[in-house]
Amino acid sequence: MVAHSAAASTPLSVPSSSSSRSTIPSTIxxxxxxxxxxxxxxxxSLFDTWRPRAHILPPTGQIGDPCMHYTDPSTGLFHVGWLYNGAGIAGATTADLAMYQDLNPNGSQAxxxxxxxxxxxxxxxxxxxEGIDGLPTLLYTSVSYLPIHxxxxxxxxxxxxxxxxTNASSxxxxxxxxxxxxVIPSPPFAANVTAFRDPYVFQSPHLDAILPSGPTNLSTAxxxxxxxxxxxxxxxxxxxYxxxxxxxxxxxxxxQWWSEPTxxxxxxxxxxxRWGFNFETGNVFALDAEGYNPSGEIFGTLGTEGSDLPIIPQVTSIHDQLWVAGNVSMTDSDSVTFTPSMAGFLDWGFSSYAASGKVLxxxxxxxxxxxxxxxxxxxxWLTGDLYQQAEAFPTDQQNWTGSLLLPRELTVLAIDNVVDNALSREAETSWRVSSTDAASGTVTLRTLGISIARETKSKLFSGSGSTSTERDRTLTSAGVTPFSRSPESKFFVLSARISFPSSARDSALQSGFQILSSDEEHTSIYYQFSNESIVVDRSKTSAASRTTEGIDSATEAGKLRLFDLQKDxxxxxESLDxxxxxxxxxxxxxANGRFALSTWVRSWYANSTEIRFVHNGVGEATFENVTVSEGLYDAWPDRK
Incomplete structure (x- = not known):
């Protein structure tokens, strides 16, 4: 897959023991x-086996695209919505982006x-x-025929x-x-469309300023x-529209304010x-360094449906979750045009898709x-079955599929004191040069900032269990080193800073962590300099993947350039945070306020809870501020 070509070029090879255990036939x-x-x-029978605690998902069944979010003007509560069981939209409210309450009994649809x-x-x-009569008003895609692809x-x-x-009582x-x-009864006349869905409503001073005068009967923009x-x-x-x-x-x-070649x-x-053959779930908004600013830089998020092949259509269900920044202008024909200036992945995970957000x-x-x-x-959305391609996945045994990932704040992120060289000046990337300091030979870069929402992150690190800190260390030898204290459960947050010498850039160095580890299983997360990637090696994540075809174990990876910085x-x-x-x-x-990769790590054994430092023996890596907060929180305290 071109979009995920950052997969590990060489698997991290470290010592690992394995013991053979017999299977005892049982229905439990x-x-x-x-x-x-x-x-x-x-x-x-598998309902609790892999069920998350702090994430957004319905009580049972399949979650789909996030959508229908808004802040209720009368209560101030934030509403989060999602497609549910392929039969409408359900949702929940939150007062803190951490704890949620279902809108309807059993999580049923609105x-x-x-x-x-x-x-x-x-x-x-x-x-x-505040739409019709000042009430929350939903513009949605109404469907009369299937299939659509x-x-x-x-x-x-x-x-x-x-x-x-919806009204106040509802x-x-x-x-x-x-x-x-x-209210929009068809695609544009004579347009042979691939799809026409997922309306996203927004206000834009940028468009107001450049477009010919609009209607004069509106009380607001x-x-x-x-x-x-x-x-x-x-x-x-x-x-x-x-x-x-x-x-x-x-x-x-x-x-068609923005189009790309097939x-x-x-x-x-x-x-x-890839831009793919079809866009889905497009969002448009404006940001600055603090957050949402209607007069800030224009950004968008979008899902792209594509193919491994550059020209010939082939149904391979490639779904990339991207972001884009750009500018709007008027063409000679008096039509508005959006022109990208930079783009990247909102999430590099294979199963991460269909992002939708809202101004808070x-x-x-x-x-x-x-x-x-x-x-x-x-x-x-983190689909739980590879977009229904994992036909052998134990869906009935689990009785739930998929989840929404943690809420994310998006900002314009500045990377200061970057050395002005070919690495920072590369064209058509996920960053741009915003200013230059010729005297110091540095530049400031701008990109999309991606971080866990502050309320959510605070709650995660408070946990319900203990917090432990590992001593700082520098690794040079190949192997794994267990933490002095590993979690007792599979619910935790690990934070760390890893520093590398400048010589690491042109090396084969791989260094990071193993999580959910035991003699039988582990997941490796490490930075790999050979292709500037954070790699999640799931080849040994789950013993279940060796017995059940639908448990995916593919290695995933995403690109992250660590820049040369001028310091003192x-x-x-640049360190890896x-x-x-x-x-x-x-x-x-x-990572580093601008990278996210999410996936499934379905470990099986009860004792697969250990965390380890890992290094492949090339060069050195220094680990600092390594902290583990255990327990997480229950996002759904009112569910039985």
Whole structure:
């Protein structure tokens, strides 16, 4: 896969022991012996085996795309939504981005298909917090025909955009569809689309300033929506619309404001994968160094559906979760155009997709309590079955599939005192040079900042168990070194700084950690200089992957350049700052405020809880500030 070509070029080879254990046939899982084929176990028998504690997922069943987020103006609570069981949108509220309450009993949906506009399906939608009559108003994709896929001819009328409203008494528990037809009844005329879905609503002073005058009957700035899709034999695109009336009944089509050639890449594809054949779940927002700023730099997040092959369509279900920054301008034909200036991965994980976020104002309950400014908070879906390709996955035995990843704050991140060289000046990457200091020979870089939301991170590090710190150390020899104190459970956060000498850049050095380790299993997380990658080697993560075909064990990796920095008059290599969240089977790796890779780590044995330092014996690596906070928190205290 081109988008994930950063996979380890050479597996980290370190000593590891293995003991053979016999399997005792049983209908009750025994986590002290080797697992059977998990699909032979009784239904629901694996419900707790890999279930996370601090993440967002429904009580049972399958979670899908995050969508329908908003802050309720009347309560200040933040609403998080998701597709649920392929039959509508469900959701929850939170006052702190850590603890959640289901909107409805058993996590049931707030809107389901079955109306005249959506007899087949309700796809992703986006909420105007104060829309029709000042009430939260959902613009969503109403579906009348299936199947829909970028690789097959499109049935016109399959996807339209409709409205639904919730009132004060319902408070988001139910969105009532308006008794009328769709407000955007079809794709643009004569457009042979691959898809036309996932409307995302936003306001934009940038667009207000450059577009010809809009409607004069609005009491506030107009709302815009981008609808994701593509054009057959042309490429992926976003269709842009503008609100035309106070009741949101009419939307003015402004054109395909952003299009890319079929299955092309940003640059050579190293830093941002493929644009694919079709865009999905596009979001548009503006950021500065503090968070959301409507007049800040324009960013977007998007999912791309693509193929290994650059031109010939092939259904390989490649899904890349990307971000993009750029500028808007008017063309000679008086149409608005978005032009990318940099792009990257919002999450490098194979199963990480369909991100959707929302502005979280400083007046919301979470922000009021934490003192945070206006922010843009993004949620990413971690599909639990490789987009339903893992047919042998023990779905019935687990009785839940997938999760949303931890909420993330997105900002404009500055990287200061970077040496002005070819590494910092590389073109079409996930960063740009924003200023130059000729006297010192340094530059300041700008990129997308990606970090766990501050309230969530604070709660994670408070944990429900103990916190321990390892002594600083420098490793030079190949091997693994156990922590002096490892967690007793599979719920913890590990933070650390790893420093390398400048000579490491041109070496084969690999260094990092092993987690969820025992004699039978371990997951290796390490930085690899040969291709500037953080690697998550899952080849020995799960004994279950050796008995059950649907338990994926592929190695995953993502690109992260450690820049040359000027410090105290000397050139040094940027350190690697890691935050590693392990929530039973969910692994989230964050690095240097600009990198995220999330995946599944489904260890089997009860004693697979050890953490180890790991080094391949090339050069040296110094580990500092290594801390483990154990326990995590229960995100769903009201669930039985």
């Amino acid at each position: 899982p025994n986590y002290n012996v080797a697992p059977p084929n998990l699909t032979t176990l009784p239904n629901n 809107i389901v298909p079955g109306g005249k506009n959506d007899p087949v399906g309700v796809f992703d939608g986006s909420v105007i917090p 970028w690789s097959i001819p499109y049935t016109r009328g399959s996807e339209t955009q409709s409205l639904a409203v 408070a988001g528990r139910n969105f009532t569809k308006l008794p009328q037809g769709p 107009p709302w815009y929506t981008v609808i994701s899709g593509g054009i057959h034999n042309a490429g992926p695109t976003q269709f842009l 503008r609100q035309h009336d106070p009741d949101f009944q009419y939307w003015e089509y402004l054109g 299955n092309s890449t940003w640059g050579n594809g190293t830093w941002a994968g 104002p400083s007046s919301s309950q979470p922000s009021t309590d934490s003192g945070a400014p206006d922010r843009f908070i993004s949620f990413v 008059g000397e050139d040094v290599l 890691l935050t590693i969240v392990v929530d039973n089977s969910i692994l989230e790796v964050y």
